[in-house]
Each structure stands twice: as C-alpha cells, then as structure tokens.
Amino acid sequence: DAGVTQSPTHLIKTRGQQVTLRCSPKSGHDTVSWYQQALGQGPQFIFQYYEEEERQRGNFPDRFSGHQFPNYSSELNVNALLLGDSALYLCASSLFGNGDYGYTFGSGTRLTVV
C-alpha cells in the first residue's frame, strides 16, 4: 500500500520564479494538507484541500496557491519566489473529518531559492 508520494524530492529555483510541487495521497485518503517546514522549525500549515476545494488556509500570502484533482492528488504552486520560501514542503493526507487519527506525511520536497 503506497503511502504519500511527493515530487520532485529536491528543487532549486531563482528568486521571482514560479514552482509547482506535486503530491499523491495515501490510498483511501481524500484530504490533502500542505505544510512548510523551515530549517530547524516545526511544520507550518499552508492549506488543506478536500473535494477539490480549499477548506482551510494558514497564514500564508496569496503567492501560495493549490489545486486538488478528482483522483485526490494535489499541487502546491508558489509564485514570485522569495529567498525565505526555501524550506521543506510536506504533503499530508487523511480521511476528511478524521484528523484526530493523525495524518500520513510524505517525505517532502526540499525547495531552495537562490
């Protein structure tokens, strides 16, 4: 049973560019959440998608946007990249309404902005 799959694993971008990160949830899960983990910090909630809609959003600017597809996979897009966007981006999947059972996390995409 495949867990959460994220691609790419590593990425280097230049300031001002745009980036798209991808996530396939664990089989049977229908909800995808994205987190940003800066070096030495805990993961920060970006947003959550369910039924192809953004259900919740953390304290991130509109440069961060996302999408969920009918097969439950998801993309995270970041426009006008800043050096401060360098981080590990984690995707987590769950079954909607069952967050108290915990999420399943992917291994993340390491984004470096230069």
Place this chain on the structure above:
Amino acid sequence: GNSVTQMEGPVTLSEEAFLTINCTYTATGYPSLFWYVQYPGEGLQLLLKATKADDKGSNKGFEATYRKETTSFHLEKGSVQVSDSAVYFCALSSNRDDKIIFGKGTRLHILP
C-alpha cells in the same frame, strides 16, 4: 489560538538512559494530541496519539499521557537506543477544524 510548546533541544543522552520530552498545549475544546518523529532526510511519522483526557498513547517503547488538568502530553521512554536519534514534534488537532498544529521540535541525540 491553539498552540503547542515543547522543550528546546538538543537533548543528548547515553544509550539506555530514561527520556522525557516535555510538551504543553493551549487549545479550546478537547483536542487530539500527537507525537511525530522525523528521522534525518525524511518526512514525519506518527509515533503515538491520544484522543481524550487520561488516554495513554504508546508505540515502540515510547509513551505519553493526555493530561487535561496540566494541559500536557510529555513523551517518555524507559531506555533509549541510538536508533531513537531524531527530531520529535508534539502536535495537536482541534476537532473543530481538523488541521494539525506542531511545536517547534526537539532534537534528540543518543550516544552509544
């Protein structure tokens, strides 16, 4: 708003020592509480959880008890191993909005 505070690291122990990592939380209502572990270069893995007061979560020799009166969820292990070296995150999930909020993490080093 909801938040999690955990002891700062790094924590360095010798193999077979007793481990405690403190975690306290602030939340409205009755959150679920978690400990996640992150090994070098990897994502987060759920270590254990507790969904109501006085519940004890346990896994791989680690334990934590949901203490509503002290709003705490301290992680303990009786005898640590070198393979336990990792970063440990305390987290909560509010049943109102289903998202997980993490503490800043505690890095644990176990010396052989």
